[in-house]
Amino acid sequence: xxxxxxxxxxxxxxxxxxxxxxxxxxxxxxxxxxxxxxxxxxxxxxxxxxxxxxxxxxxxxxxxxxxxxxxxxxxxxxxxxxxxxxxxxxxxxxxxxxxxxxxxxxxxxxxxxxxxxxxxxxxxxxxxxxxxxxxxxxxxxxxxxxxxxxxxxxxxxxxxxxxxxxxxxxxxxxxxxxxxxxxxxxxxxxxxxxxxxxxxxxxxxxxxxxxxxxxxxxxxxxxxxxxxxxxxxxxxxxxxxxxxxxxxxxxxxxxxxxxxxxxxxxxxxxxxxxxxxxxxxxxxxxxxxxxxxxxxxxxxxxxxxxxxxxxxxxxxxxxxxx
Numbered sequence: 200x201x202x203x204x205x206x207x208x209x210x211x212x213x214x215x216x217x218x219x220x221x222x223x224x225x226x227x228x229x230x231x232x233x234x235x236x237x238x239x240x241x242x243x244x245x246x247x248x249x250x251x252x253x254x255x256x257x258x259x260x261x262x263x264x265x266x267x268x269x270x271x272x273x274x275x276x277x278x279x280x281x282x283x284x285x286x287x288x289x290x291x292x293x294x295x296x297x298x299x300x301x302x303x304x305x306x307x308x309x310x311x312x313x314x315x316x317x318x319x320x321x322x323x324x325x326x327x328x329x330x331x332x333x334x335x336x337x338x339x340x341x342x343x344x345x346x347x348x349x350x351x352x353x354x355x356x357x358x359x360x361x362x363x364x365x366x367x368x369x370x371x372x373x374x375x376x377x378x379x380x381x382x383x384x385x386x387x388x389x390x391x392x393x394x395x396x397x398x399x400x401x402x403x404x405x406x407x408x409x410x411x412x413x414x415x416x417x418x419x420x421x422x423x424x425x426x427x428x429x430x431x432x433x434x435x436x437x438x439x440x441x442x443x444x445x446x447x448x449x450x451x452x453x454x455x456x457x458x459x460x461x462x463x464x465x466x467x468x469x470x471x472x473x474x475x476x477x478x479x480x481x482x483x484x485x486x487x488x489x490x491x492x493x494x495x496x497x498x499x500x501x502x503x504x505x506x507x508x509x510x511x512x513x514x515x516x517x518x519x520x521x
Contacts, residue, residue: 366396366510373433373508374398380425389422397509400426402464404502413459420467426506427471438478439507440464445498446485458482464504 407419442457
């Protein structure tokens with residue numbers, strides 16, 4: 200009896216166990232099926248998102264294409280208008296050509312004659328233009344040459360002016376030194392002026408000589424020594440010593456007296472160290488008066504010795520002769 204009950208109990212347990220296993224397997228199958236469906240949904244959702252992105256891109260592309268199509272239509276319309284205008288012009292030209300073609304031979308010949316005349320006139324004008332161009336080129340060359348010559352002359356003038364300015368400066372410096380060296384003598388006895396690019400030192404007869412004498416007084420020798428001490432330091436200055444007289448006495452007497460006095464002054468300058476090659480003594484007698492000889496005062500002014508100082512202009516002459 201106990202064994203039957205045990206077997207019955209075992210059968211009941213086995214039956215329950217069998218039912219639970221089937222249900223479990225079914226649930227597991229449903230779970231797997233749901234998981235599969237879920238995974239499929241996830242994949243579909245991802246693909247849907249990609250499709251949405253592609254759709255958005257395609258919409259932008261469609262908008263761009265629509266804009267381009269619009270512009271293309273506008274361009275096509277403009278091109279059509281231009282084509283229509285060209286067609287009208289072409290048709291007009293065709294009509295004109297037909298008119299010319301249909302014109303009488305006399306009109307055509309007249310047109311050809313006028314065309315030939317214009318062609319000949321054009322050829323003549325071209326020749327004239329060539330001739331004028333040649334003349335213009337020749338004048339341009341002459342102008343260029345003249346410009347170069349003008350520039351060279353302007354440069355030469357500048358160089359000449361520089362030489363002259365330096366000469367004037369040297370003369371001014373020499374004049375100042377002579378005046379300083381001879382400051383102890385009165386203006387009645389000795390004057391130094393610049394004129395015509397030279398210095399003129401005028402020494403009165405009262406300073407140098409007794410009346411009618413060619414012997415220099417001590418006061419005059421002192422003045423000439425001071426003069427020579429300055430001049431020996433200016434080797435580029437040429438010296439002319441001129442003796443002058445009034446009209447008293449004969450012509451021969453005045454010639455000789457003026458020359459002797461110039462020589463006497465020259466010797467004193469040479470004694471003081473002035474190069475003899477630089478000095479030219481000359482007698483001028485009464486032929487270059489500075490005042491009328493009809494008065495005593497005028498004759499006194501005319502009885503004089505002039506020392507003329509001239510800068511050497513070798514550089515100036517060389518520049519001029521280039």
